[in-house]
Amino acid sequence: MFSLRSCYSSRKEWINISFVGRLAGISRSYVKASKKKAGQVIKTRRGKQLEAASQPKAFGFGNFSKLHAPKETLKEISENAIKNISSFESLRIFPSVRAAMIEEIKEKYDLKNTYVKGKSELEIKPSPIQVAAIKKINQPRLRNVNNVNKAPSNDIYKDIKMNNEAKRLKIFTIAAETGSGKTWAYLAPVLSKLKEDDLASYAISETEYQKEKNSQTIRCLILVPTHELVEQVYECVRRASTVPFDVSTELNEKQLKDPVLTSFLQREDQAESLNLNVAKWSAGDPHTRLFDMCKKRVDVLVTTPAKVQGLAKLNNVPRPFRYINQIEYCVIDEADTLMDSSWSASTLGVVRHMPRCKDLIFCSATIPREFNRTLQMVFPDKNSLIHVVTPSIHKIPKKIELKIIDAQLSPYNGSKTRCLAQALYAINKDGTEQGYVKRVIVFVNEKKDVEPLAETLIHRFGHRKEDIVGVTGSQDAEERAFKLESFLQPAQRIEDDPYNSKIRVLVTTDLLARGLNFTGVKNVILMDLPRTSVDLVHRVGRTGRMRQSGRVFIIIDKKTGKSWIKGLPKIVKRGIPLA
Numbered sequence: 001m002f003s004l005r006s007c008y009s010s011r012k013e014w015i016n017i018s019f020v021g022r023l024a025g026i027s028r029s030y031v032k033a034s035k036k037k038a039g040q041v042i043k044t045r046r047g048k049q050l051e052a053a054s055q056p057k058a059f060g061f062g063n064f065s066k067l068h069a070p071k072e073t074l075k076e077i078s079e080n081a082i083k084n085i086s087s088f089e090s091l092r093i094f095p096s097v098r099a100a101m102i103e104e105i106k107e108k109y110d111l112k113n114t115y116v117k118g119k120s121e122l123e124i125k126p127s128p129i130q131v132a133a134i135k136k137i138n139q140p141r142l143r144n145v146n147n148v149n150k151a152p153s154n155d156i157y158k159d160i161k162m163n164n165e166a167k168r169l170k171i172f173t174i175a176a177e178t179g180s181g182k183t184w185a186y187l188a189p190v191l192s193k194l195k196e197d198d199l200a201s202y203a204i205s206e207t208e209y210q211k212e213k214n215s216q217t218i219r220c221l222i223l224v225p226t227h228e229l230v231e232q233v234y235e236c237v238r239r240a241s242t243v244p245f246d247v248s249t250e251l252n253e254k255q256l257k258d259p260v261l262t263s264f265l266q267r268e269d270q271a272e273s274l275n276l277n278v279a280k281w282s283a284g285d286p287h288t289r290l291f292d293m294c295k296k297r298v299d300v301l302v303t304t305p306a307k308v309q310g311l312a313k314l315n316n317v318p319r320p321f322r323y324i325n326q327i328e329y330c331v332i333d334e335a336d337t338l339m340d341s342s343w344s345a346s347t348l349g350v351v352r353h354m355p356r357c358k359d360l361i362f363c364s365a366t367i368p369r370e371f372n373r374t375l376q377m378v379f380p381d382k383n384s385l386i387h388v389v390t391p392s393i394h395k396i397p398k399k400i401e402l403k404i405i406d407a408q409l410s411p412y413n414g415s416k417t418r419c420l421a422q423a424l425y426a427i428n429k430d431g432t433e434q435g436y437v438k439r440v441i442v443f444v445n446e447k448k449d450v451e452p453l454a455e456t457l458i459h460r461f462g463h464r465k466e467d468i469v470g471v472t473g474s475q476d477a478e479e480r481a482f483k484l485e486s487f488l489q490p491a492q493r494i495e496d497d498p499y500n501s502k503i504r505v506l507v508t509t510d511l512l513a514r515g516l517n518f519t520g521v522k523n524v525i526l527m528d529l530p531r532t533s534v535d536l537v538h539r540v541g542r543t544g545r546m547r548q549s550g551r552v553f554i555i556i557d558k559k560t561g562k563s564w565i566k567g568l569p570k571i572v573k574r575g576i577p578l579a
């Protein structure tokens, strides 16, 4: 029976290893000190006096210390906002958007490991980042005076100021731990603004409303780094837009007394669902598909920066960015990826084509220092930059159990593959997820290692080929979608599984570590140590999502050579953020 204890040759070694603080090059007294309350004094064995330091601020070494630590005041603002709000009803969300969001979250909810019998019994409460982001972003803007049938006041300065406020670009950054519900944290305010804009044109007149509705524009653009994420975010918005609801249950006293709002929500095109026109422009879609989609007003378009930038190459098409130029709301999801040195030129190139943009939202699970520097350089006006960050940013969720396996020790004697095989065997036999197909995600650093590792697990360690899938960027989007399907759905019961699997293993790289919602996956194995803490956060974050539990095994060998990694499990337990 595999146990981590067996990874270590002797009891002494195991006792040593269990004081992980020491292995992280942190002295025993420091470990003791960090357990004490800040300010207390302790005596070391050599009689030295050590003032117990408060908990270490952050944990990082070398490449693992490139994260920007947000100001404590930003976290306190979020903390105060979060503690007073425990339901979506207390947040400023357009009624039909709130109804659609709650229905969509319920529809996707993984009931396994819950005591809830049916989705109707679920009580959906906002996550911390959703409270903080919706409060900050969904502030009403002054309406553009030119649109309202009012004679401009004779205070010219006031009119110009209101016009500027109505159109002024505001840049928001949303940063929160992986799996904390960031997608709805930006969708709820953005979809509410689309609905409020519709209500504003409806309030002017039916003609104005129809004119806006029949305009050939794109209103909101959501940029993500991969085609899998295009699919995931598109499906989320599409489901929300079509899910039926009875919005009358969502209206509060004041709203029920608002004749314009109630008549707007009773319209045929508003009463039963959000009824937004949601589009995706993804792998293999030609630009003509985008232009065809824009023949009708597109409320939300989900795509990648590369697809939009590709419009610049269209020499024989007049004004190829004409639809992009109309965008008023833009979200850059997985911004820590889309704004790193290899992507930022393409991402910012898209932003430059949106002169009418009013809200630009950067959303990510980490704030790399490079990202923070780029933001400050590109948007120097501090008043336009509004940060939303949760107190748990850069912390690995405590419900994730992180274990280090040393391949140097017997019986592995330096073979990480043998270590992996043994870990998969142990996971398969450990009695967890009874009755369900277990799914394990194995991350390697290099694309070239994916297929060989998958083959080794099949041919050398006897796994069935149906149970091992290798996914890399060299495969086309359809093949990747087919292979990923069983990992992106909730766990299947063994008797219902078409492949008759008991355990299924996905071998992949960081391509799939960003943002993908691997529903209910309980085990992640890192065959290689990620190159940066950003990659570590994203890989680890494929499990333990939205307060669920999960396990992460990091396999190390003498080449890994970073003794501090052995201190990571303790750091996670103590809720210390990565630096």
Ligand SMILES: Nc1ncnc2c1ncn2[C@@H]1O[C@H](COP(=O)(O)OP(=O)(O)OP(=O)(O)O)[C@@H](O)[C@H]1O
Residues within 6 Å of the ligand: 105, 108, 109, 124, 125, 126, 127, 130, 176, 177, 178, 179, 180, 181, 182, 183, 184, 364, 365, 514, 515, 516, 517, 541, 545, 546
């Ligand atoms: N308020 C909520 N209550 C319960 N579940 C929620 C809530 N909001 C979102 N979810 C669910 O939580 C899961 C994770 O949400 P989401 O993918 O937005 O996380 P994330 O923070 O974007 O993760 P990552 O950083 O990895 O991109 C999804 O399945 C979503 O349906």
